[in-house]
Amino acid sequence: MAVSQETVEQVASVSEKYKYGFVSDIEAETAPIGLSEDIVRFISAKKEEPEWLLEWRLKAYRYWLSMEEPTWAKVDYPKIDYQDIYYYSAPKTKDKPKSLDEVDPELLAVYEKLGIPLKEQEVLAGVEGAANVAVDAVFDSVSVATTFRERLEKEGVIFCPISEAVKNHPELVKKYLGSVVPYTDNFFAALNSAVFTDGSFCYIPKGVRCPMELSTYFRINAAQTGQFERTLIIADDASYVSYLEGCTAPMRDENQLHAAVVELVILDDAEIKYSTVQNWYPGDENGVGGIYNFVTKRAACRGKNAKVSWTQVETGSAITWKYPSCILQGDNSIGEFYSIAITNNLQQADTGTKMIHLGKNTSSTIISKGISAGRAQSTYRGLVRMGRKADHARNHTVCDSLLIGDKCGAHTVPYIENQSRTAKIEHEATTSKVSEEQLFYCQQRGLSEEESMALIVNGFCKEVLQKLPMEFAVEAQKLVGISLEGSVG
């Protein structure tokens, strides 16, 4: 209850439509435009990578060349020219910064503008708005700052840019990179494997409960640049971590490509809670500009009693193509997917999950809330597969769609494949409209039309908002209101 109370004040307090739409004038080092083996080699060399990783990238690149861009999703966009994209852009620094004090102040200013506290001393001093969260900030293609590393290291937790992990923890990276999402998985995963530039790496050792939330903020700044980050999180036996991910981009009238891969590995009795508030620039009200968000996220519950939960609030991007999935391999493992996808104006979202039940007594829960306004199209697409050995596996799926106005669309495409004799699968779906009655009722009590809409939609999303960590829930509620601006009246 407390979580949704502040909604309306917050909505009212944010005046701009997309307040993250600024561009920062930061000198960047950029690779030549286009994609080729040379570019892949260039990126690998820039990152001073070992030979095995370059080989892996090249294999991925060659495989990608043989692939076709998928067309099955219910999204419509002009053909992407992959030769018209910069694949590497890094803020220029003379030497790698050793501490935050050495990071370009312009960069720090950007993050400050985004409301992300990078300065640990501020956090420790209890500066208002600063949460007890360790942050890895990724700017265009590189990680610029990671906070609280020393404190985390005391617990044995590794939290660093993946490029650093390649150097300092090669055995872990080599063992797990591509083990959940192989480069052959799909078109965008292959592309990412070839050209990924940075991202976060996280390892929680056996029996450790990570003492704070870990968070990565992604920021696309440079024009015409693709962002291809790669995140790898490993939760060793009986460990726990809650990980948050946020993303923003400047307003530009071109489309920019974001093709990330996230791999989670969860071992015996471990748990990962992964939360995303995706607020890439969605394009303007005529559908000009915006990010193409083609993301592959997958968790492998390898151990028994492993648990993963994906919570996502997708409000940004011109196009979202994203299916955070769970492979429930260990017996008694649990997968959860809680999603809010809001599309307004000409945004398109095709999102959902895959729950692959392989182990015995595995269970999964899917709660998807899709909200469409303007002329937007929103699709829930989900697969629940019960393998032959998934005895007594269970799934419960709830897909609710909410329509605002009469020019938008909501679609639900569930796939169910069952090879287990004892599995139980439940699917519920509803579609409703925000009624004139509800709006009038709220207005009659003194709320403006937009405040009324924000309140009603936050109510619709409540079950999912409750799953978010506190700091994120507040941000997400604000976003719900902002994303729907202009959708009424």
Next chain:
Amino acid sequence: MLEIKDLRAEIGGKEILKGINLTINPGEIHAVMGPNGAGKSTLSYVLSGREGYEVTGGSVTYMGEDLLALSPDERACHGIFLAFQYPVEIPGVPSATFLKTALNAQRKFRGEEELDAMEFLKLVREKTAELGIKDDMLKRAVNVGFSGGEKKRNEVLQMALLEPKLMLLDETDSGLDIDALKVAADGVNRLRSPERSALVITHYQRLLDYIVPDFVHVLADGKIVKSGDKSLALELEEKGYAAISAA
């Protein structure tokens, strides 16, 4: 406080209000009675500004302002409260959140400090105690799964908290048993004051035993055909609408 002059309104091209004249002074309670389809609910919706109710003529002046020029939320913030005949469900929004959001929206409009969670809780608990409403209602989503009586009690609670200047009660008695009716009426009576007025719309005289009006008006076919004091309601009950309207 409220001056309605020759008010005409239609829904979807059909004229429902055909020239209403009514003046309500501060502290007065007016009852509007009439048969089904006379335009009773339409009057309450036109006064509160609901979409789809088109005013085609006349004027409404509220506290010296042109009421019809204001949006529904502005009217609410100016102190007009409509207790709905059929209160609306808002899934997922706890009643407490709804109340706090509404109260703070109105306070902000008036340039008053918004209440924080603690201050609000204290205030709302006072009100629920006064009205004999269980606090658990505050945790439940607005009107979702509420019984008819609970919905009306929730309306009364909202009214007590928002402290309007003009209360419009649209068939508050419909669907209520006698105990629930007493609770609702008690809530309204507590709010009676020399500054606060009410327009009570009802089909039956029963409610008026509990909320005693200063004036009673008979609405038939979009017009007020007769006005009088409380005794008119009893007369109506006895003789029926047809006899009064024809007279």
